[in-house]
Each structure stands twice: as structure tokens, then as C-alpha cells.
Amino acid sequence: RKFILDYFFEERQNLNFVQYYCAVDTLMTWIFVIHRGIPGKKCGTIIVKAEELSNCRESVMMQFCGNKLDKKDFFGKSDPFLVFYRSNEDGTTIKVEVYDWDRDGGHDFIGEFSTSYRELSRGQSQFNVYEVINPKKKGKKKKYLNSGTVSKHFSCYMLFFFLVYDFVFVDFYTFSFIWFPGNPAQPTSLHYMNPYQLNAYAMALKAVGEIIQDYDSDKMFPALGFGAKLPPDGRISHEFALNGNPQNPYCNGIDGVMEAYYQSLKSVTLYGPTNFSPVINHVARYAASIKDGSQYFILLIITDGVISDMAQTKESIVNAACLPMSIIIVGVGPAEFDAMIELDGDEVRISSRGRNAERDIVQFVPFRDYIDRTGNHILSMARLAKDVLAEIPDQFLSYMKTRGIKPSPTPPPYTPPGHPLQTQI
Template structure:
């Protein structure tokens, strides 16, 4: 699979073409294992963001005969990321619902953490129909929750945020991303739905100086539409900056200085 087929712009950085290549690069960078944190966007804009990309349905629509984008991302990243997680524990949170709004997060599993992505998917399927979507959209509470987890566990983590991209609390989100660069934490945002993605695409350029480039955005549907092997391409794109991020974390001694 070429870089073009994988949905990767050759000018964006290392042109990983297979999962084996990126796995090797991660090991060479020193990533033997890591903690995983998963965040799901429950803002009300999800009801309208599937007009083009999900046959007009809500992005959280759950039926037996069709998998929604959130379920698809959980499955794809579960297969890719789970082998990196030594204890199998996934910290899974929702945000943007009618109760927490843009101020807090809530655990997707009411009691305890999820054991593997299979349970993340099971809990998502069980809880989503009960959740009342709200807003506005703010990634900051989730990012700060991730920082707390990293500080407590004193281990490198990858935070995956699956969202429809309609960030309304942009300044708070930017500040949280900047603050997170003081910790061994990579942030990957998987954009699902119709977009537009101008905020996500421009976010890196608007960010003030950080300790390291800790943020990666992946346009889920664009990659699916252009890649020969969409699942592989999405997984590669999601992890494409992790090797360099981890090298920067080691160079800055962020794990040692916690």
C-alpha cells in the first residue's frame, strides 16, 4: 500500500505503509507498553453530523444491521492499540452529554475500568441509548482527566478522542493541549461525521509553544474514502506521530520528572 493509498500525505512525516513498520518504529523509539484512555463525544451535534457520511442517521445510532462510526473506531483501534497495553485496562469516558455538558467527563462503565476494547464496545453499546446528548463541545475536561491518570500511574499514555469536530470551547481546549505537553501523553483525535474540520486541521498551527508536538488529528471518513485498506490506513495514521512523540518525551525526561 502506497502512502497515497493509505491516505497519508508524503510531506506529513514518516511514510509508514504497514502496521508492521509503525510497530517497529514504536519499539525502536522505546514504546514497549503504554496506558490507554478513550474518550467519546456525546454532544448533540452528533445527531446532525451523519447527513453525508452515515446516511442521515445520528453518528451514535445503534442498530443490529449497521455499525456506526464510533463502533468502527473502537474496533479498529482496539485491534491496533490493545497489544501495547500491558495490563489490558482501558480508561473510557464520555463527555458533552446533557449532564456533564462542557464541564466534566463521566466514566463510560459505571463501576471500574474496561478490561480491553471488547468491553469498551460492549459498554458503549449498552450505555449509549441511555445517554442524552448535550453540549457544548470542550475537550479540556477529558484532556485534564487524562493528565490526572498519567500523574497517578506514572506511565506513558495515549489518549484517543473520537468526536464530530464541532469544538466550541476552543481556547480551553488549546490550553489543555499545551498543558498536557508537560506530561508523557499523546493525544489523537479521530474525527467522525461530515465536518467541517477547519478547527481540527488548524489546531496545530494555532497552538502556542509546547514542550513537544503532542497532538494528531485523523479525518476518519476521508481516509476511509481514499484508502485501499481503510482500517489499516486509519490505524497507521492514528499512530503515525507516536514514535517521534515518545522520543521527545524521553529527551525531555517527562517520565523521569513526574
């Protein structure tokens, strides 16, 4: 049995399988008993096969001809019509039933046959002639051969002008940059490591990261910070590896990013200003090397401050708009984020030096707008992830469509260049 479910890129959609037993009591009242299984005991197996409906991008027109079909009316020949039982997306068996049409709606069953999308897509040949079998007649009459034949005479295929990209097959190479203000040892800091709950930065990172990590083939994320003095010499950096390894800033999954973030708070000294252009240029350098659509880059920036290099940031975004990348900015804390809203570009396309961005690649949201008033952090994180990721599919498709890039087989995992990060101040 097939269940049609809407798929949302920006949400985590959990499935719950429950077994129902139906019983009847003495009063003929239907009772449904929910069986949730016994811990530690195997209660059966559920096999789930998921398919993408949008893979069906072809429209097919066909002509069929019936030959020597069983007569169901006393006078004249049968008036046949076909009923097709929809095939699975993988092209497996299609069942076709043949009926004799009656004006009163009591159509008479003549027989049935099976085919497949692959067979129907072939040109006219002996493979397109099908014996119509009536199972009841076949079981009763030993000399029964068939109830006639149906043959395909003509096919015309039309491809809808709609490109579908399977995100599972695109390596989303995701960068995470975290702005480091305030003393994390103080409860007033947004970086404060409360032993009982996540801080605002961690909640934002976990909320977005846990959704988007499922679209990355190897789940290795380069995680970097900006706005800090690094040991041992106290130099200021706007591009430092959270795990302390500039040659390999990759973390294993979002949990690895979270661990690196917490460790970095113990070793670096938080420092301003808030410069965005270095981190955008950092990702743009990687994205500029990919021109075949095999990778799409997402830059996640979590910050609480205003931008110190607004003009340079605008120029960096305009330059990046022609590259396979998107930018997500999550603002945490009570600050005003007017500059971030300007970068978002939903109302007015961002421009720099008289040049407009080719497309909108920035999505900004202030985390405070999504905090649940009852203190439910799980709900807050779900709301944030849903809104902050909502524009990614359209941004991704707009890049691919404008460049005529069509879906291709699964690319190999992305291998980053082996050079260390270059700090830009």
C-alpha cells in the same frame, strides 16, 4: 534461518505460514505444491523466535592474533582472515571460520571455532584463546589436536547515541473519550446502532483500539464519554464512565470498551456543547503523577463537532505537552474540522497566552478521508489506524530523550487512584 522484517508500530502485521513441497514431473518441470494443512489434524509444529535488531547498540573493535595456524601455501606462512557468522540478539553462539587468503579468491579453509558475545566482551584472559578445529582432520587423524589457536588481544566498545525503547515494556495507559451528539435511535445519527454494520464511532474506536491495545500491559482501558445528560437527574457531564461505574471506568480490552459504548447509548441523553479541555485535563492529572517514564498516556478522542472551548483547549494542550502523554483526535461525520487541524500543530506549533507547546502531542485525522469507496470497512479501518498512530513513536521518544530517560525493566501494571471521576463543566 533468520528473516528480516520491517516493524511498523501503527499497523497490524499478520504472518502466514505455508508448507511447500517440491516435485519434478516427467518433463523435468519444477512443481511447487502448497500444503495448507488439514482441519482438525496436527501437521507439525513451527517455533518462531522474534528478536529486535535495534537492541544491538554497541560497536565493537577487536584485535585477534593467530598462533601456529596450519600452513596452506607451499612457501611461507598462512595469511589468515576470519569470517564471523552473526550472533542472535540474545548473545548465543557466534561461529568463526579461519581461512588462508589466496590472491585468486580460492581461499583455503583452516578451521573454525565458536564463541559468544559475552565471551568477547570480557577482558583479555584465558577465555579468549580459541582452538581452531578442522572437522575433516579431526575425523581422520586420531592424534589431531587442532589447527592452531586464535586469541583476542584488544577490545574497544562504543555506545551509539541512540536510545531504543521497547513499547512492549511501557504501559500505555489509554483513555477513550467519545462525544455524544444526535439521537442514536435515528438512522441519521452517527451513533445509530445498525444491526448489520458498525457506525462511524465504533469503526474509529475499533480501528485504533485494536492496534494500540497490544501495547498495554493489562489491556484495561478507562472509557468515558462527554456531552450527555446522565440519569437519574439529567445533569450534564463531560466526563462520565461509559460502563456506568465512576469508581471503576475500566473496560477489559477494546471489546469491553465497545460493549460499554453500546450500553451507554441506551441510558444517557446526548447533549452539547463540545468541550475538550475537561477531558484533556482529566488525563493530564494522571500523567503528571508519572515522572520516571514507566507509563506513557494516550488520549483517544472521537468527535464529530467543532470545539466550544477552543481557548481553554489550547491552554490544556500546551500544559500537557510537557507530560508523558499524546492526544489522538478522530473526526467523524461531514463537519468542518478547521479547529482540529489547528490543534494538530504540524504546520504551526500550538500556543496559548504567548507560550508555545514544548512538543507536538496532537494527531488529528478526519475519518471520511480513509473510507474505502468500495465499502470495504476493514480496509477503511486499517488506513485510519495506520495514519492516526504514525506520530506516536516519535512523540514518545521525544519525551523520553529530552528528559534523559532510558529503558528500564518491565514496570508493574499501572494502578489508578481509587477516587471517583470529578465532573468538570
